[in-house]
Amino acid sequence: MAFSLHGVHVPHRKNTANSSAVYVDPPKTVTIPMSMHIGAPAKPCVKVGDLVKVGTLIAEAGGTVSVPMHASVSGKVVKIADYLTSAGSTVPAIVIESDGEMTPDEALTPPVVDSKDSLIQAIKNAGVVGLGGAGFPTHVKLNVDPARIEQLVINCAECEPYVTSDTYTMLTRTEDMKTALEAFKTYMGIKHIVIGIESNKKAAIKSMMQLMKDTCQGCKVDVKVLPAKYPQGGEKVLIYHTTGKVVPTGKLPIDVGCVVLNCTTLAAIGSYLATGMPLVKKCVTVDGGAVKNPQNVIVPVGMSMADVFEACGGLTSEPSKVIYGGPMMGVTVPDTSAPIMKNTNAILALTAKETKLPATTPCIRCGSCTNTCPFGLAPAEIAKAYDRKDAVKLEELSLATCMECGCCSFICPANRPLVQTNKLAKVFVREEKAKEEGKK
Amino acid sequence: MSKQLTLSVSPHIHSGRSTWRIMLDVIIALLPATVAGCVIFGLRALAVIALTVASAVGFEALFNLITKKKQTIGDLSAIVTGLLLALNLPANIPLWQCVVGALFAIIVVKCLFGGLGCNIVNPAITARVFMLVAFGSMTKAALPTIVDTVAGATPLAPEAATSLGDLFLGLHGGAIGETCAVALLIGFIYLLVRRVISWHLPVVFIGTVFAVSFFLEGMNAVAALSAILSGGLLIGAIFMATDYVTSPATAWGKVLFGVGAGVITVLIRYYGVYPEGVSFAILLMNIVTPFIDSWTKHKVFGKGGKKA
Known part of the structure; x- marks a missing residue:
């Protein structure tokens, strides 16, 4: 390999690298959304009032590209409610009240794998x-x-x-x-x-x-x-x-x-x-300036962020943003009732100071965006093409190649919303294509 | 939780770089040359610098006021333009001409084109060229006040003969900020260390002038060295050609710009009617920068080429 791809040097802030993960006390309830993955939501196969144990199947895969869901605590199904995902769709979520015992489902045995x-x-x-x-x-x-x-x-x-x-x-x-x-x-x-x-x-x-x-x-x-x-x-x-x-x-x-x-x-x-125990618990990094004791914890899937923060000594100050995942690609949540998902690797409660972004000023054509893009895209040009609503130019600029890593926005001295524009531009191109299809 | 959480699209952190900080770095990098200019050319130089900078900032503020735009002088770019223009003027220039130059740079070249980032040519360079064409005073270089000199022209004029040592220290006639090579190189190193600019454009620009002069001078290295230390080459290559707005974005683009500007500079110096060609060269290359940019785009990963 002759070259390495570009990127940016982000602050590491791996404050919890040396902390061994702590098991936290089971929460009173867990909320398990039927969509924690890409693909069709899972279909609940339990009713309100059913008793479940850790690992009990509570929802079956809803299609080929889908996965089943399992209870992450032992207790009783108390509610199957609507849950608004961060992607904007509404799916059912199974709420289980924990009996505090964390009894594993005795029916679980290692699978027989021979092919x-x-x-x-x-x-x-x-x-x-x-x-x-x-x-x-x-x-x-x-x-x-x-x-x-x-x-x-x-x-x-x-x-x-x-x-x-x-x-x-x-x-x-x-x-x-x-x-x-x-x-x-x-x-x-x-x-x-x-x-x-x-x-x-x-x-x-x-x-x-x-x-x-x-x-x-x-x-x-x-x-x-x-x-x-x-x-x-x-x-x-x-x-x-x-x-x-x-x-x-x-x-x-x-x-x-x-x-x-x-x-x-x-x-x-x-x-x-x-x-034979399915994916029901996760090691999650809990960090950010607003968290009292940043650490790695092992928690049941579906435990609310609020409960996890509480288990880490609570929040010392009002966070400005609470996010799933890291600060470069993580997703903000409107409130901390959001549950730990299967794919949650961290929850961060960031203070205003940590997430401070400078004011957006005019592009000075410094070239930092294109020179740091791992894929050699030209984010500033993509932004201009999007402003003009030029779908042809956007495709020419290989918009679809963008992985939305955010290096361009991170490095931009004018703090232009570059990767954010790329995301909007992708939706725009998709819509334009759909219109074209419609005409045919 | 009482307060509402902020919802936003990632990334949620920023590198901390800002236009303001970049401009400040350029000003800091220009300080050695500014100080050297004032030492070499005396108080008159200081007056030219102060007036030009103040005019540049004043005109931008006035333009924003009249056109009811958001005030932009806080980004420091007007100071950079004013300072660069001043350092390109001889110390004995009539002061009113400094004001006219600043007016041209800020209002005509920058603000009327849409302000910072939208100008197609570098304001300071363009104003310098405008003044060179408009005012005879621009060609009569001021003489250092700290040493006795008899030579009356810039080292690029045929009758001039300045030692390499004097060229390096800037003890010869010329514009306020262009003569002291040492000070300009200190600024260059600062800009590189701060990663404000990359080495490509200045090194290739200066290298091209050296190579072509070396050839035209019959393989005379001393003459070629003298060529790169004379006139406005260093200040032009380090500070004016590297203006983000009007130079190419990618490394290969910068190399192309450097080669083009270097060749044009030497051609004007040797065959043109003006003794110096750096400003014209940069201005011409500013104009072709959009084309260079489109020829030298990075190859997109996964689209034919392997990588940038």
């Missing part, structure tokens, strides 16, 4: 989605002809500031990761495993080196230590930096022979294969 199909089915039954943040159902991603997979890339980059929950996985859940990798080797015929990790995680690198040493039987392994430069964990960026392969715009990693799994996703699969 690729049974492995994929097991991953589906585990309810696993992409835990790096995207939330794409993992079984769908893996349901490809194994002969097409040249490399299995494990995403250990964790390039967002604050977030350290993947670091926790790498340091403590190597057994689960190993179980999953062995299954992939046996039933998917994986011949080459590549780990991509940022250089600022020394202990985790050591741990991953050991894991690869233990897993190398009959398989090529690589641990690629990459510069701690955002967005190192962007899927296409990581593939390029670990394998040298370029995923063309509009194509998937599998089109160049790669499958990328986040390390925590891998651990969740391994955990299910070993114990």
